[in-house]
Amino acid sequence: MMDAGANPSHALALVLVDELARGGVTDAVLAPGSRSTALAMALHDDPRVRLHVQIDERSAGFLAVGLARATGRPAPVVVTSGSAVANLHPALVEADTGHVPLVLLTADRPPELRQTGANQAIDQLGIFGRQVRWFVEVGVPEDRPGAVAYWRATVCRALAEAGGLSGPAGPVHVNLPFREPTVPLTDDGRAAADVPFRQPLEGRAGRRPWVVVDRAPRHAPAAELASLGARIAGTERGLVVAGQTTAHAGPALDLARAAGWPVVAEPTSNLRSGEQVVGTAHHLLGHAGFARAHRPELVLRIGRTGLSRNLAALLGPDVPQLLIDPDGAWQDPDRAIGELLVADVELTVAALRDHLAVPAGSDWMDRWRSADRRVRKVIDEVLDADDRPTEPRVARDLGAGLPDGTTLVVASSMPVRDLDQFLAPREHLRVVANRGASGIDGFVSTALGVALSGERPTVALSGDLSLLHDANGFLLAPDVERVDLPIVVVDNDGGGIFSFLPQHAFSGSFERVFGTPHGRDLADLARLHHLGHQPVTTAAELLPAVDAAREAGGIHLVHVRTDREQNLALHRRISREVAAALDELA
Template sequence: MDELSRCGVGDVVISPGARSAPLAQAAYAHPRLRHHVRFDERSAGFLALGLTKGHGRPVPVICTSGTAAANLHPAVLEAAHSRLPLVILTADRPPELRGTGANQSTDQIKLYGHAVMYFAEVGPPELREGNNAYWRTLVCRALRAARAGPAHLNIALRDPLDFDCPTGPPSALAGRADGRPWTRLGDEAGQQQPVELDTARRGLVVAGDGIADPHSVVAFAEAANWPLLAEPYSNARYGPNAISTYQDLLSHPPTRARLMPESVLVVGRTGLSHELLGLYGSAVTHTVVDAHPQWADPTRTADLLLCALPRARKAADPDWLEAWKDAEKTARTALHDHLDQAALSEPRAVRDVLRLIPHDSLCLIGASMPIRDADRTMAPRRGPRIIANRGLSGIDGAVSTAIGAALAHQDGRAFAILGDLSLLHDANGLMIGPNQPRPDLTIIVINNDGGGIFSLVDHTCEAVGFEALFGTPHNVCIADLASAVNWRYSSITSMEDLPAFLAEPGPLIIEIRTERAANAAFHHQLRRYIHTALERTQFRTACDGPSAPKAEETSTQGTA
């Protein structure tokens, strides 16, 4: 624990257990470590993910042996695919008890397989020459590897499991002088120097998850005079080049044909929009900016891989960007018109929350429908900071991730937008002990009593047994759940009430009830309405040249 602290770790998540008791007590007693206790290891893992998303530093998770360690696997997988610095410290039985039928003993060697960047089997602790350096070096190696994803130290402990907390560490276990790490971890070696990219052609910048410096992506798009298509959690959806309605623009065949790029530059991990993914292979050149050894190229169409954002060689024809802006103006006007005509809908709820929360706030958006509605309706805006579990895009662990991120976010308030199944899947995460830090977090739950996204998926929406297999109604009373876990609760029936509820401090659950079938119909109506507006509006394109007619006033009449 001392070496973790010396290396910059400030938070430790602990799940109770007898075998891991010495580790837990050492973390609890350390003066520079803030501890968070969760009895459910699955929630503990995602709480740690939220903490590291919030402040960017590694977060260790301590658990006991057996199924406890297995319950961390979902969070490990999410950390692996999101490249987050999660450090798993699993207590284990000593080698002589493995394979003997001993209680709570299973094979934990490389339990998480290739999902971890580093694994070490830490032998049973023995105070002999060289072991102090060995243990401290293992911590440094694990933290160094965790820059690219999770690391796992499996720590075998023998009885007796007593813990002794001396006033100061024995000299045999002392760290470096002046509180320095045992091994100082320098910057990455061999970083690729920025290269110049030919940006005179018609191009697009696409921004996804995991971007360390969103502003540099925005600046590149402006220097290249390229439209910027940024997914919400890229935190790059702002500036004069930001295009937010690309889902509807690219799903409209005539508009897609007019706005087809010659070059696409992708920064971060994208994958939310099928319309956007389908664009990559159609471009003449597809450049990926990703320094990770397992670079993100899900369409397998990249012809150039860069480790750093390039420099724009020459700005593209301004008519190219104006063509996208004209289309964006038409689509966004139609989008807002149709949302405002609806008293209450899921897309409007997401849009209004993201429009109203303070610019210095943090907001986790859950998987499935909320993040897709955010991608479609969120207007360009610098701040708030958007996060999401997009490594594997599961609905599990969303509550715990949001709580962890809220606890780490020190610069403003925190919010989460979740579906009802996401909330219920991680209901254990709502349980916070009386002596544990409580977050200033408001969770907005869009409750359509089941899996609303399946009503919009072609191969499931009319499937045999839809309601039982995909709709999965639960009939849970969210108000009763909130009361049981000591969270304040409010319910909204009119969007006019939303600003007042969002201004209230957390922990708070705000429920917005909708109906699945009506939501599916509204999504189809919204797309038709926007497409009708595009068809009625003539906008300038790069192919038409500067003499092309200006965009007409957007019609507010369309298919309802």
């Protein structure tokens, strides 16, 4: 039996939290405030939901993004009214563009306090526009028949819409105006047991959700599968290209193996394992001769790409390309894709595999594999020639050296590109990144959310600006939260990616407005937030430092100092030596 509600606000909060738990929610994030008191107390008191308290609303939003990315389950984030709501917008943008199931539960002032100059009262109705999958203004809670069913059904729809009821997963916004009292007391100060909310709060029997939503996967038509299977079987010079996706790797890799096609897989695709994968594709395709000689005749695309300009240059509109997407998401910034198949990825590629014969040898695959081995050897020789901890070597060694079953959360800008360019294919490593909007904001909190999910041991790879931009993420309830997270921080005192862009040539303005050196010592940040801090001065020290941080537990900064100009020179040297090696193969 549920406790009786002391007042309508208290009753609404109890029902919302109960229905969230029934709907499979295991974690919720709260940024403290007054108007959200009823929800905060209900979440705190319900043992089915782990509550994570974060002072900064922007960080709270990204903490929920990390939880949702790690688990695939909708993650609610609760904030009070006013500017607190606006601070959720960056996380909402990432959830929208990255297809992350996020539920924004925003407390609000009741209608009589809006547009009156009342404190923390802004217009929250539709504040996020078209970037949410669904918006609902629940209305001021009232003690009337039908209210509980309405509240419960609303929660069920919010979870379903966030999880992809009618399109890709993404954020929903539930606006909740509360009248006082928002604590479990009646208007005259009596407790709930004295004058309870009159409507029964119970949900469905057996702790079932009020509405059970089943979303069956989309199957491609049999005739279309047969036709596409025949095209794949008749095409030697084919390519599988995988970007960020939630599809499991096995079926797609099996299809590529059966077809004799190479696989170009960004790290966040989590398809970067097996002998079909060409880990040095970015470098290979940067060589004009190789790219010309290896133009594919058919490309099967999965997920959203965007890390390699060399790959994008190869996959122009003149190359036949088919994208498989379960929701029909339009992942085509270069207007190059000729066909879009709206169907479940795993089911589709497994069915296509069944249309192919027993795997056979492929000269096309052999040429890609031979060039990949040659370029990998060149890269490793350059990186291993010096024991300085360079940015490419940190990405290569960290990705290769983490134990099986680890999740690596990687920041945008250069870290994720270094991982893409230098990580050799390996199994049993999950890579997570905020590549929806591709911003550096919220990285610390996203990584903490992934770690808090408890799904796998977690390690993070960050640049210094990504870390500093979300330093408030470290304010996560230090009294009760135990998070185990080593964060490898590549610190080049600024924005290293801009050194690779055209503005680097304009020396007069470059350093101040693009390089943006901050001059901060991250050891001071670690002391402020009571984090472990371990400087790394040689490449050989990296993995032992990460291992020591994992064994000690808690949050640790593994601090690697690098130089932006030296990093640019190293990338250019690698490009030259790769080009020379490929010239010899031609």
